[in-house]
Amino acid sequence: xxxxxxxxxxQYINQGQVNKEEWSAxxxxxxxxxxxxxxxxxxxxxxxxxxxxxxxxxxxxxxxxxxGDAVNGVSEVKGFGKxxxxxxxxxxxxxxxxxxxxxGQKAIxxxxxxxxxxxxxxxxxxxxxxxxDPVNNILASYKSDGTIKTFFKPNPVNHPxxxxxxxxxxxxxGGL
Amino acid sequence: MIVIEKSHFCPVCGFNFYKYSGELPWNGNTPxxxxxxxxxxxxxxxxxxxxxxxxxxIYKKLRENWIKNGMKWWGxxxxxxxxxxxxxxxxxxx
Numbered sequence: 203x204x205x206x207x208x209x210x211x212x213q214y215i216n217q218g219q220v221n222k223e224e225w226s227a228x229x230x231x232x233x234x235x236x237x238x239x240x241x242x243x244x245x246x247x248x249x250x251x252x253x254x255x256x257x258x259x260x261x262x263x264x265x266x267x268x269x270g271d272a273v274n275g276v277s278e279v280k281g282f283g284k285x286x287x288x289x290x291x292x293x294x295x296x297x298x299x300x301x302x303x304x305x306g307q308k309a310i311x312x313x314x315x316x317x318x319x320x321x322x323x324x325x326x327x328x329x330x331x332x333x334x335d336p337v338n339n340i341l342a343s344y345k346s347d348g349t350i351k352t353f354f355k356p357n358p359v360n361h362p363x364x365x366x367x368x369x370x371x372x373x374x375x376g377g378l
Numbered sequence: 379m380i381v382i383e384k385s386h387f388c389p390v391c392g393f394n395f396y397k398y399s400g401e402l403p404w405n406g407n408t409p410x411x412x413x414x415x416x417x418x419x420x421x422x423x424x425x426x427x428x429x430x431x432x433x434x435x436i437y438k439k440l441r442e443n444w445i446k447n448g449m450k451w452w453g454x455x456x457x458x459x460x461x462x463x464x465x466x467x468x469x470x471x472x
Contacts, residue, residue: 288413288453292420328408343411351411352420362427362436372426374407 278348279313281306285351293354309353313342324375334370341370384471389425389437391417391444392470398457415453416467417444441468 282289290302299305316323316333324332329346343351356366363369386396388403393416395403401410409422419425419440427433449464 285412288415291453292413292418326408328405330408330411352423354423356423360424362424362432369426372428373422374428 279310279344279350280348281310282350289352289354293352296355296357305353306350309342309350312340312353313344313350316342322370322377324373324377326373326375330375332373332375336367336370339366387470388414388416388419389434389471390414390419390440391449391464392467393417394470413453415457416451416464417441418452 286302286306290299290305294300294302294305297305297308299308312335313333316335320335320337322334322336326332330343330351331346332341332343334341339355340353341356342353345351356369358364358366358369361369363372382394385402385404386394388395391414393414395401395412395414398415399410399412401412403410403412403414403421407428409426411420411422413420417440424440425433425436427436451458451462451464
C-alpha cells in the first residue's frame with residue numbers, strides 16, 4: 203500500500219498530468235508514507251522547497267515501483283503445490299527440516315523476504331523468478347503466479363560448477 | 379493425436395516427464411527446476427550447463443550411476459506407471 207502511494211505520485215508527475223508545484227504538498231506526505239528514507243521530507247516542506255521535494259518523490263516513486271514489483275511478486279507466494287513431496291525429499295536435509303510443512307514454510311518465508319539487499323534475482327524467459335542468497339547459499343525459484351518451483355542449497359558436488367556463485371551466474375535470465 | 383518428442387523424456391532415464399507433469403524437462407535453454415520421479419535428477423541443477431556436448435556428458439554419467447545402482451524408482455510409488463519397466467524406458471533415449 204505504501205509503495206503504491208509513491209508509485210501513483212511518480213506516475214502522475216512523470217505523465218505531466220499534474221505539475222510538480224501542485225503535487226509538492228501532497229507528494230511530501232506521499233513520499234513519507236511510501237519510502238521510509240524520505241520521512242524527513244515534511245521538514246523540507248516547511249522551508250518552502252516543494253519543487254525539489256516533488257522531484258525527489260518522483261525519483262522515490264521510481265524506486266518504489268521496482269521495490270513494489272518485487273514485494274508484490276513475493277506477496278503472492280502460494281507454496282509448492284503437488285511438487286512439494288519431491289523437493290522435500292531431495293532438499294529437506296539441507297535445511298535441517300523434518301516435515302514437508304516446515305520445509306515449505308521456510309521456502310515461502312525466504313521468498314517473501316527476498317527483497318532485502320544482497321539477495322540476487324533473475325527472471326528467465328519463461329517468467330520464472332530465481333532468487334539467491336549468496337551469504338547463506340540459498341536458492342529458490344517461483345512462477346509468476348506465485349507457485350514455488352524449488353528451494354535448496356546448491357552444492358558443487360551436485361552441479362557442474364566450481365562454486366555456487368558460478369552456478370548462480372550461469373542461470374539464464376535478467377536481473378531486476 | 380499426442381506427438382511424442384525426445385524433449386518430453388528425461389534425458390537421464392528416458393521417463394516420459396511431459397506426460398507425467400505437463401512440463402518439459404527443459405524448454406529450450408530454460409530448465410523446469412522439476413525433479414524426475416524415475417531417476418531423481420533436478421532439471422537445471424545437476425545438468426545446469428548450456429553446452430550441449432557437456433550436458434550430454436553429464437547425462438551419460440548420471441545414467442551410468444542410475445543403472446549401476448539398480449535403476450530404482452526415485453519418487454513416490456503412486457507416481458510409478460503400471461508395469462514400469464526401466465530397461466524399456468531407456469529405449470526412449472535411442
